[in-house]
Amino acid sequence: MLDIKKIRENPTAMQAQLDRRKGGFSLQPIVELDIQQKAIEATRSELQARSNEIGKTVGEKMQAKVAPNSPEILALKEQGTQFKQQLSELEPREKEIQQQIYSLLLQIPNIPSASAPDGASEEENVEVRRWGDEYIPANSAELLPHWEIGEKTGILNFERSAKIAQSRFVTLFGAGAALERALISFMLDRQTKAGYTEVSPPALVNSASLTATGQLPKFAEESFRCAEDDLWLIPTAEVPVTNLYRGEILDSSQLPIWHCAYTPCFRREAGSAGRDTRGLIRLHQFNKIELVKFVHPDTSEEEHQKLVKDAEAILEALQLPYRTMELCTGDLGANAAKCYDLEVWLPSAGKYREISSCSNFYDFQARRADLRFRETGKKGTQFIHTLNGSGLAVGRTMAAIIENYQQPDSTIQIPQVLQPYLGREIL
RNA sequence: GGAGAGAUGGCCGAGCGGUUGAAGGCGCAGCACUGGAAAUGCUGUUUGGGGGAAACUUUAACGAGGGUUCGAAUCCCUCUCUCUCCGCCA
Secondary structure, three states, X not given: OOOHHHHHHOHHHHXXXXXXXXXXXXXXXXXXXXXXXXXXXXXXXXXXXXXXXXXXXXXXXXXXXXXXXXXXXXXXXXXXXXXXXXXXXXXXXXXXXXXXXXXXXXXXXXXXXXOOOOOOOHHHOEEEEEEOOOOOOXXXXXXXXXHHHHHHHOOEEOXXXXXXXXXXXXXXXXXXXXXXXXXXXXXXXXXXXXXXXXXXXXXXXXHHHHHXXXXXXXXXXXXXXXXXXXXXXXXXXXXXXXXXXXXXXEXXXXXXXXXXXXXXXXXXXXXXXXXXXXXXXXXXXXXXXXXXXEEOHHHHHHHHHHHHHHHHHHHHHXXXXXXXXXXXXXXXXXXXOEEEEEEEEEOOOOEEEEEEEEEEOOOHHHHHHOOEEEOOOOOOOEEOEEEEEEEEEHHHHHHHHHHHOEOOOOOEEOOHHHHHHHOOOEO
């Protein structure tokens, strides 16, 4: 959520920054409602002051043993009733306008960081680095996509999963299931060593949580919902973990807080019919290790760079070729101010595919989540900066391993760092 | 799921219709005392909105939302959460 004060103070500058996104978001209606709201508030507050005064006076008279039904008191009561009547017209109007402002604000995306590159679409994302050798075998006919290898070796099963659930679900068998478990352990071990505190949060969250991180109201159709209970299946651990400190005021000495979490993630993939229908790339349920940071605003740029490094470290340890892309304003998610995507090399497709998205939200989520901190010993509060990134998506990592480590005989070599976890070298 | 109890400031805890943003204690910060500390004493110590350069001022908030009243932390209703007992169940 954007800062209404900043919008009020400098609407044109804010609008110009917002327009770097395209999409035609207008602050104008908010500005107008805000003016109305302030006018009503001034009147209401004045009326309330006078009404409070009467209440006080009556109290004083009663203490002084003035008879409750004396003309003096009755006159005051009458006045009070009149104020109350006036207030009862103003109050609902003010609330209504406040509600309108709030719901409009909830729909406005974040202002892109000054350093985010301008651009219209993903075409204009900027490659910041590339690591490892793209695996292109001499005889590319031998090269199989991961789902074919997976089905051949029996470690992935999509058909039976469709029977028990729907399409876009997978069941892992035997060494496949073990490989996933190994990856989860490896990633968590690695990130805990890097300084993140592991948490294991609920996988169902309420609407308030989804609103705080920015999935609601705009992306309701992307999440699975348990309507009876006002609970939703989490689309990412970002939601429960970021909400951990919602509504709290932390002390600056507690910052930064770094968490990593392994959770299943659930997405309806409503807008992606026909895309990535095979394999592990786009499932309704997948596992992910998420990194979430709560930091002092002064350090958030630096913390962001470190977070990207922590995600990249996993790919490097697994010896998977990748590139790091900085998203342009046209491809930036609605909540992010700045974002790097890590893309892993998938030989069967002959291209890089997103495997981690590392975002800095600045105070956008914190404002929605009322997530503040106080500088030790000082007065007043500020909003925390929140950041997160995948470290990494487990299914996509499996796909990348299967494809990049496939042997001519359709077996899969196990990356060295995973061998201690699996107790084998070949799968 | 049934029955009961409860939710107050960073924490503990009083208040149960009248000038209470809220006694008291703890904690924390500053000052005094001290060679330094402990102990002691004094002072301060919630947040949001509006106005103001500031001092300050006004308004709101005692789990959340409604209601009664001139006036609500205190009374009524709904919801959420916590605890105890019973039932059910991984």
